[in-house]
Amino acid sequence: DAGVTQSPTHLIKTRGQHVTLRCSPISGHKSVSWYQQVLGQGPQFIFQYYEKEERGRGNFPDRFSARQFPNYSSELNVNALLLGDSALYLCASSLVAGQHYEQYFGPGTRLTVT
Amino acid sequence: TQLLEQSPQFLSIQEGENLTVYCNSSSVFSSLQWYRQEPGEGPVLLVTVVTGGEVKKLKRLTFQFGDARKDSSLHITAAQPGDTGLYLCFEGAQKLVFGQGTRLTINP
Numbered sequence: 001d002a003g004v005t006q007s008p009t010h011l012i013k014t015r016g017q018h019v020t021l022r023c024s025p026i027s028g029h030k031s032v033s034w035y036q037q038v039l040g041q042g043p044q045f046i047f048q049y050y051e052k053e054e055r056g057r058g059n060f061p062d063r064f065s066a067r068q069f070p071n072y073s074s075e076l077n078v079n080a081l082l083l084g085d086s087a088l089y090l091c092a093s094s095l096v097a098g099q100h101y102e103q104y105f106g107p108g109t110r111l112t113v114t
Numbered sequence: 115t116q117l118l119e120q121s122p123q124f125l126s127i128q129e130g131e132n133l134t135v136y137c138n139s140s141s142v143f144s145s146l147q148w149y150r151q152e153p154g155e156g157p158v159l160l161v162t163v164v165t166g167g168e169v170k171k172l173k174r175l176t177f178q179f180g181d182a183r184k185d186s187s188l189h190i191t192a193a194q195p196g197d198t199g200l201y202l203c204f205e206g207a208q209k210l211v212f213g214q215g216t217r218l219t220i221n222p
Binding site for chain 1: 120154155156157158159162202206209210211212213214215
């Protein structure tokens with residue numbers, strides 16, 4: 001079975017541009033979460049979606065947005081990119097959203113903003 | 115201020131040694147999870163601890179959840195180079211927050 005897939009794997013953008021990152025969850029999983037991992041730190045929670053509804057949002061500016069599609073895949077959009085947005089963006093899928101749920105992570109998208 | 119404080123942040127030991135890493139908080143959690151992340155990959159779930167005082171074993175790894183459910187530890191016995199990686203604790207029931215991680219290097 002295919003695991004969580006993310007595209008693209010690497011991306012270089014310029015300050016002020018926008019970016020769209022994509023995630024396909026494991027088949028049957030209805031929840032997708034997005035995390036930002038800056039080099040040398042643990043991942044930080046950005047968004048969680050379950051059944052196409054936003055279930056949670058981390059402490060990120062409105063430049064960050066996301067959505068989940070009917071097939072449960074998801075997109076993360078970041079507008080007006082800043083140098084500080086350079087990071088590894090991780091997507092995780094789980095069967096449901098809630099306590100003790102097991103998350104399966106994709107390999108991430110490495111975003112570099114110059 | 116980190117909701118989950120991990121220590122040490124870096125640890126480099128020789129193959130065969132034992133080690134313990136810690137995940138501490140001032141908050142009470144209903145559960146904690148431990149993940150391991152290798153370079154170029156996403157984190158992989160190792161264990162979920164739910165009950166205060168719970169001990170779970172995964173081969174040479176022993177995980178413990180504190181009695182008050184505010185802290186957790188990971189003990190590795192006879193560490194091997196394959197144990198090298200970033201170990202992360204995670205609270206997924208309320209805040210969806212990771213600790214900053216312990217970067218473990220096992221030298222042959």
